Amino acid sequence: MRNFRWWLAVLMFLVGFISYMDRVNLSVATPDIMKEFGFNKMDMGYLQTMFFLGYALMQIPGGIMSEYFGHRRVVTIAVTWWSAFTALTAASSSFTTFAIVRGLFGLGEGPVFPAFNNFIYRWFNKNEKATAASFMLGGAFVGPVFGPGITVALMLAFGWRSVFVVFGVAGLVLAALWYFFAAESPRNSKYVTASELAHIESGRCESEEKKEIAPWRDFMSSPQFWAIGIQYFITDYIMYVFLAWLPLYLMEAQKFSLAKMGIAASFPWALLCVLTFTAGFISDKMIAAGVSKHNARTWFGSIGLVVCCVTLYLGAIAKDPWMNVMWLTLSLGSLGFTFSASWAACIDIGGKFAGSVSGWMNFWGNIGGVLAPICTAWIATNYGWEAAIVTTAISAVIGVVAWFMVKPDVPIERRQSGSSSGVPVVK
Template sequence: MNEKSSQFRWFLAVLMFLISFISYMDRVNLSVATPEIMKEFSFSKMDMGLLQTAFFVGYSLMQIPGGIMSELFGHRVVITVAATFWSIFTALTATCNSLHMFAVVRTLFGIGEGPLAPSFSRFVYRWFSADEKARGTSFLLGGVFFGPVVGPAATVALMLAFGWRSVFIIFGAIGIILAIAWYYFATESPRTNKFVNTAEAAHIEGDSVEATQPQKELAPWKSFLTSSQFWAIGIQFFITDYIMYVFLAWLPLYLMEAQKFSLQKMGIAASFPWAALCLVTFATGYFSDKLIVGGASKYKVRTLSGVIGLSICCVALYLGAVATTPAMNVFWLTISLGSLGLTFNAGWAACIDLGGKFSGSVSGWMNFWGNLGGVAAPTLTAWIATNYGWQSAIITTSAFAIVGIVAWFLVRPERPLVPKTGGRNVACFSEKEAVSNT
């Protein structure tokens, strides 16, 4: 009865962090290699914007199907297949020799990576107790945002040593290794995992029947689509992701063209905003769980956190656009992107609060909208920068944050989209959550 918990869920959280890290390294690599690719193939900014958009078309289309697949087939299988698929096409990027070939490979890469985020949301739902969900989510987001921290410098180093093609081959191989590791270590339920003892399984799942005999069922989409907060959680993420993808797609080239950084200095400067985003995301996950355990409402912890993050981002991004020195520009860009850690963590945690056992579908819906922002951001930003200059492109991005702030006020995480049921439902209907919702 006094058995010490095995804590294996945190090992899987680290593995989730690594897979997310590699997935975003694969995206950052194209952004950092953009100057070399543009030079070798005589591509324009619009060409590169279209290649970024090609990825997001495939990625966006797989968000809702990815969430549904995670609920029907389980996160173990879906994540393993997705990671293997996108890693293959990451490596194949090195073989591209035309704009059309780049576009096809990047679209297929996006399709492969699409199911990842909603499937990991489902994993957090199944593997973390009610007062650990924000911290569990922070490992997913932390990996996502840590990729761009080390990505620019690591990619530049590999490019200088072996050429830009080596980057995609190396990271494609690493992705396949991590996919195999996920299949070996992860299971759908903690109770069926050989590395999890009874104490840890009880901590996560209690005595829920659903935990031991999970049912496969489709989310009530008709009900979801009539909910204003279901639409609001998507709209706010469209704006949040739009801003983030402007950084992801164009920060390296922006620093070199508008701020006159060399390739080596850009590799360092471009990592600062992502480091801030990574740190704020982990801090938000830790403190938001503590606040909820302490009795704070989910509205205050999730919704207001989302609003504050976008508000700071809006102001800091504008100040970065009008900064008169490269150092101040990087400083305000760091504050701007870092503040989105508040919003990102709030959004993904709110999906679990709202969706419960259908968190995969709700997360897929939110991320679908977010990556429509990813579809728009590279090309629209390239068009504005080409016709009106980089300052206008950054100021326009700042103004979009206002729409996301308004949408966040319609999100009420303490009001789940699915009705509560009796007993202790492991993921969204625990007694602790019932207390925090009052």
Template structure:
């Protein structure tokens, strides 16, 4: 029987969903100068609006992962995409700091479950030698959003005003939610587009214990006492902290500190995200090839993860002291791009050490990452306001050292629960 490859079609759909999730996030950053002017907001005000989103987003990470494991990722993912798309549309009706803060917090609650749920889907739908590549679809979709986001958002803003951006992208998200509901299944064998040969390939080397109840709760007692569990969470705090500084403040930074116009900023801001997307995808492909060739997961995951943070911090410092806008954008591109090594390694490692509870482990990891998202917008705004943009960027650069140290304690060859693979 010729093997179908429907799982890769689903990988493309995951790409589109995470692409939309980040388009919806980056739109507020690009619209920041216009919103500040219309409502009279300060940088700190906008930082709190970003933090409102990340507070809701971080709060739902662990519950989102557990929901995907208990109820199935199909329900968790569909509800998440529908919820955040509705509140994306409602952002257009925000007319004060309070209303925008509430809407963005509820928007964050909706986006919270999506990455843990998708990670759970990848664990169940892809062969063990394909998981990093599949993860790269999830992550690359997220990072392509900010590549096209600035230019597309600026074009829509200039043509129809900033509110139109949120209405259009919210409506597109509802279409994707409908597609996921009809196509995604918790078990690939339940999908009419997956034949037996593909299902057998997916499950090759996977331990499936069907004697246990389908609904299980992660063993938190074992997780919370694991050094790996804490290390993968804390390194992701640093990784996401750096990334969210870019997401929240890159457009305004390029305009205020580097003198870019709104139109030129839309182009310049896309380069770092394009590099991040490319390196994330290549890292997933190379990582899977290395593991298939017999290289240990420690080398394929841990060394990639630590090296990405090390390069990112060094390049970000070079961007802070760059003397021309061109060199500044060059080093910013190297800095954010190198995080692609770390992002892919993080999500692949969370599946390696989490096994069938990878939804909970990745939810825990992304919870800490988005605590970084809570802190980054306001902390960066405060430092930039009181000490200037160079100090804010330099502080972010040196934070990478802590992430490198944490990676040394992550051992993807060792599953937290020895009987779960």
């Protein structure tokens, strides 16, 4: 089959789509769940945080497992696990059961994106990394585009519980497809031609066969390692404010109906998806043309956060509801440049340990996810929605500063001798 790696990229896109549909479903169903069970904003913030806590805890182990056991097994087991607990959300009947199910759901989703970055490292040419990462991220971000509309339609027709059952079943199907088609290496796939394999491996000097644990002592002493985590903490914090609270914000602060909210809430995610693909494609083309990774990654990542900061503030102070939606759309959409640069930079500085570096980065990103729902709920409850949005906008400044310490041109140094990873060894 010609260009089979891109068919797998489409499958990765679909898994990402379902993963974010499963997350956004709770935020869209929040008004109905609050009404049925008597939950308040703080209760829902804690439930969102339970997912992110479980998700964050599995980032680093997920990256390590993907490097040692392989992306095929890790992705298959993780998608199966989270799909089961997605379906079980429909059976929850109290705050405690919701919290347990959401926490276990988060544990299941945790390993998937670090494992996907390991898959990208193995399956794509060095000049295709950002574009391939855009498929992973694009699927995740297109989920909230269609999520509100699909979820609202299912809720109106069959009730909020039907949403979780439908998407739980869909996830199980995708897990089976990944296990069947996504071989651990293109060398082991019967669908990869000799010419495609040669293209994938051109310019690669390190061996894929030797299983190694990432040199965490060296990583932990690297400013780059910490910087990529800090900038992603900020980036994900902002994104998860949108994911957790945009539907309720539009209904409470901007007075949208449920049906209008389902439409308006999709616009920011649609632009995010488009700009993620655009940034990944342009970034790879720039590097192939000889532009430095610093210019292709660092500037994309930092400019995305600057634009996000400014437009998010403008959205917070906008008086017209649809002007508010426009600024929020530009704000979240601009992060497409930052997300694309972030995941590609993990491969740039991590090499064969891209899974571990990705897990570290996404761990900090999802600490932001743990804090975003509850912090935003607290600020909105005590000081109003405008204060909550302005506070979120200001946080972007920290991410901009961190980006200039990532240095994607320079792989993280390793001090162990005898390295075969292709990462420089310090004698």
